[in-house]
Amino acid sequence: MSSSSDVIVIGGGIVGIACAHYLAKEGYGVTVIDQATIGAGCSHANCGFVCPSHVLPLNEPGAIGDGIRSLLNPSAAFRIKPQLRPNLYRWLFQFARRCTHRKMLESGANLLPLLESSIVEYRTLDSELRSAGEWKENGLLYVFRSEAGLDKFAHTDGLLTENYGVSARRIDGADLPEFDSALKHGLAGGFFYQDDASVRPDKLIRNWSTHLAEAGVRFVEHCQLEGVHRSGTHISELHTSTGTMTAQQYVIATGAWSGELSAQLNCRLPIEPGKGYSVTMSRPERCPEHPMLFPEHRVGVTPFEDSYRIGSMMEFAGFDTTIPARRIRQLRDSAAPYLEATTATATEETWYGWRPMTWDSLPVVGRIRGLDNALVATGHNMLGLTLAPATGRLIAELASGQPTHIGIDAFSPNRF
Numbered sequence: 163m164s165s166s167s168d169v170i171v172i173g174g175g176i177v178g179i180a181c182a183h184y185l186a187k188e189g190y191g192v193t194v195i196d197q198a199t200i201g202a203g204c205s206h207a208n209c210g211f212v213c214p215s216h217v218l219p220l221n222e223p224g225a226i227g228d229g230i231r232s233l234l235n236p237s238a239a240f241r242i243k244p245q246l247r248p249n250l251y252r253w254l255f256q257f258a259r260r261c262t263h264r265k266m267l268e269s270g271a272n273l274l275p276l277l278e279s280s281i282v283e284y285r286t287l288d289s290e291l292r293s294a295g296e297w298k299e300n301g302l303l304y305v306f307r308s309e310a311g312l313d314k315f316a317h318t319d320g321l322l323t324e325n326y327g328v329s330a331r332r333i334d335g336a337d338l339p340e341f342d343s344a345l346k347h348g349l350a351g352g353f354f355y356q357d358d359a360s361v362r363p364d365k366l367i368r369n370w371s372t373h374l375a376e377a378g379v380r381f382v383e384h385c386q387l388e389g390v391h392r393s394g395t396h397i398s399e400l401h402t403s404t405g406t407m408t409a410q411q412y413v414i415a416t417g418a419w420s421g422e423l424s425a426q427l428n429c430r431l432p433i434e435p436g437k438g439y440s441v442t443m444s445r446p447e448r449c450p451e452h453p454m455l456f457p458e459h460r461v462g463v464t465p466f467e468d469s470y471r472i473g474s475m476m477e478f479a480g481f482d483t484t485i486p487a488r489r490i491r492q493l494r495d496s497a498a499p500y501l502e503a504t505t506a507t508a509t510e511e512t513w514y515g516w517r518p519m520t521w522d523s524l525p526v527v528g529r530i531r532g533l534d535n536a537l538v539a540t541g542h543n544m545l546g547l548t549l550a551p552a553t554g555r556l557i558a559e560l561a562s563g564q565p566t567h568i569g570i571d572a573f574s575p576n577r578f
């Protein structure tokens with residue numbers, strides 16, 4: 163097969179789809195290729211939080227100590243599988259270097275405009291498309307069992323308000339069951355970020371890609387990018403598992419796999435797969451009404467129209483494809499102390515996804531130095547669903563030579 167388009171987007175996750183959306187809106191003929199099926203990567207069964215409240219990066223003071231303690235605890239949410247890959251240890255070293263108060267605040271300041279832009283962009287999506295994706299502006303509730311956990315988070319909440327103007331409503335433990343009847347009595351309290359929203363990611367992707375296909379975007383599944391042919395500063399051709407393809411511009415939106423393509427693109431994209439799991443179950447009686455996070459147990463719970471999901475974990479284990487039963491049990495057990503609702507209703511799906519993790523917790527959006535027709539949209543860490551629309555808009559602006567609506571220097575692919 164040989165084919166040509168204005169722009170080829172490589173990767174049909176939420177980021178690739180958002181890029182296709184904004185490029186098509188700009189008038190480009192767009193083809194999206196994916197090595198598997200559209201939306202089957204990390205975007206499929208994540209927690210579905212669209213969370214502008216997540217301004218602070220993973221690189222925070224104390225992250226290294228927490229990480230080391232986790233390594234000694236086999237049931238910790240964070241795990242590193244020992245492996246002989248120097249790239250992983252370089253990544254961890256670079257991550258650790260950035261765990262300072264100053265760097266943390268700096269990262270947050272860089273991320274804030276992208277978060278704010280994304281929630282605005284979500285609201286501009288076609289309302290039928292949003293509701294088909296179960297879009298709900300129902301906030302995000304952080305719940306704590308212990309007074310110590312609540313007090314520690316109060317400090318974080320203060321930082322968010324003081325530095326970024328992101329504020330939450332504090333809810334006393336005694337009031338939590340009234341706020342959401344799925345919560346147990348006796349919890350310490352919570353913080354409710356009312357500007358956050360949620361979607362059901364698989365439904366959003368299915369409906370968004372159908373909507374784009376109807377508008378003329380071409381989707382090619384089971385088509386893996388294997389190599390690129392360069393002529394000078396141009397990519398002239400893609401070599402894929404189904405033949406060669408050409409376009410005027412190319413967008414690399416390959417999520418956790420992006421690091422593997424760096425050599426082809428003559429750049430460094432130090433992106434590690436950060437594996438997480440989720441379990442989706444039928445709705446219990448007294449299902450949570452709000453999306454929730456239980457930071458002391460590091461799990462998130464999201465109610466959907468006909469099911470609910472618990473998700474968590476961060477494993478650096480390479481491209482490991484297993485779903486150990488103990489990890490799924492752990493998800494259910496971690497949420498149980500907070501919920502009146504049972505966490506043992508019928509399982510609809512158990513899942514893992516590889517988050518595209520960068521060592522500075524910031525995404526990679528921009529043009530690759532030395533390649534004038536290649537754009538990168540990857541490295542969205544734990545926030546790809548949240549940040550996809552603003553990223554797509556940036557990619558369309560860059561492709562068409564317009565000024566970007568927010569500054570993107572901090573996201574440059576040439577920063578590594």
Ligand SMILES: Cc1cc2nc3c(=O)[nH]c(=O)nc-3n(C[C@H](O)[C@H](O)[C@H](O)COP(=O)(O)OP(=O)(O)OC[C@H]3O[C@@H](n4cnc5c(N)ncnc54)[C@H](O)[C@@H]3O)c2cc1C
Pocket residue numbers: 172173174175176177178195196197198199200201202203204205206207208209210211212213385386387388415416417418419420436437438439440473474475514515516517518539540541542543544545546547548549
């Ligand atoms: C448990 C869990 C919970 C999460 N919860 C949230 C949340 O609540 N909110 C949030 O914002 N984020 C969340 N995330 C993070 C979010 O899921 C990711 O950041 C996001 O899905 C990344 O999107 P992507 O499009 O970059 O990658 P992907 O969805 O992985 O898409 C990349 C695509 O590229 C394709 N591809 C790769 N290489 C090639 C190639 N060579 N040729 C062709 N195609 C290729 C892949 O097949 C894949 O379909 C969560 C992640 C996990 C694991």
